[in-house]
Amino acid sequence: MQSLIDQLEQLDLPHLRAGDLRWMYSTGKGQITGSGRDKRHTYRTGIQTPIGDIELSVWIKAAEYIVERDGLHEELERLRTFVTGFGRSLYSKQMSHAVHLDMCLSEIYRSPLWVSFVPYNEQYHPELLLSTPMVEITMNCCKTVCTVPRAQINKENQTAHCPTCGWWASFSYAQNKKSE
Numbered sequence: 772m773q774s775l776i777d778q779l780e781q782l783d784l785p786h787l788r789a790g791d792l793r794w795m796y797s798t799g800k801g802q803i804t805g806s807g808r809d810k811r812h813t814y815r816t817g818i819q820t821p822i823g824d825i826e827l828s829v830w831i832k833a834a835e836y837i838v839e840r841d842g843l844h845e846e847l848e849r850l851r852t853f854v855t856g857f858g859r860s861l862y863s864k865q866m867s868h869a870v871h872l873d874m875c876l877s878e879i880y881r882s883p884l885w886v887s888f889v890p891y892n893e894q895y896h897p898e899l900l901l902s903t904p905m906v907e908i909t910m911n912c913c914k915t916v917c918t919v920p921r922a923q924i925n926k927e928n929q930t931a932h933c934p935t936c937g938w939w940a941s942f943s944y945a946q947n948k949k950s951e
Contacts, residue, residue, distance in 0.1 A: 774823040777815075779832050782825075789837055789876040792830060794869075795819045818869070827869060834872040847875040849895050853887070883920035886932040912940035 776782060798817040805811050816827045825833065838847055851871045854860075860867040879885050880892060883903050892899045904921040913935040924931050930939050 775817070776823045776825040776829060779829050782822075782829075782833055784833065784836050787833060787837060789841070789878075791822045792818075792820050792825070792834055792837065792873075792876055794873045794877070795821070798824050827865065831865070831869050831872060834869070834876055837876060838872065843875055846880075847871060850874045850880070850891075853891055853894070883922035886923070888920055888923075889918070889934065907945040908942040909945050910935065910940055910942050912936055912938050916945050 774781075796819050798815075798819050800815045800817070802813045802815055803810060804813070817824045818827060818830045820830070838844060854871065854874070860870075862870060874880075880888070880896060881899060882888065885891075888903075889900065905918050906921045906924060907916060907918050908924075908931060909916050910931070910933040912933050915933075915935045917931075917934050919931055919934065925939075929941055931942050932938075933940050
């Protein structure tokens, strides 16, 4: 059983790596203290990581430490600005901050599977687009020709994420650009 980490002092911050804080899934646990009329109900929200179940505010502090230590402020702000450009978050302010930190630490922008890989990297890391196999397709939903990373093509059911409308839809390869 993985340990519960409820205090920053339980972590070896100087030796902590971004991968140690990989967000596997969220956790939650009801807690009761006291008895009778002094009984208090609280709820512990955590993040399961490879090193244990870390309480949310502790995970945030540890992630912020790594961002500071590794000089990732600029990337964090880019991701925050990019993601919030899509509208209001469904998360609380604290959870939104945690999601942005996770995106930064996981380097999601480097993954061609990320549906925002092309628009984000056109703005901030165009060199990543040069080394990524791309394919030109015509989306059946919007009838638009799009260039997407080959990794985003679901070959099993011939669908891809449409950069125009956001739906996962069928497509056909653009003429004279057929790939696999």
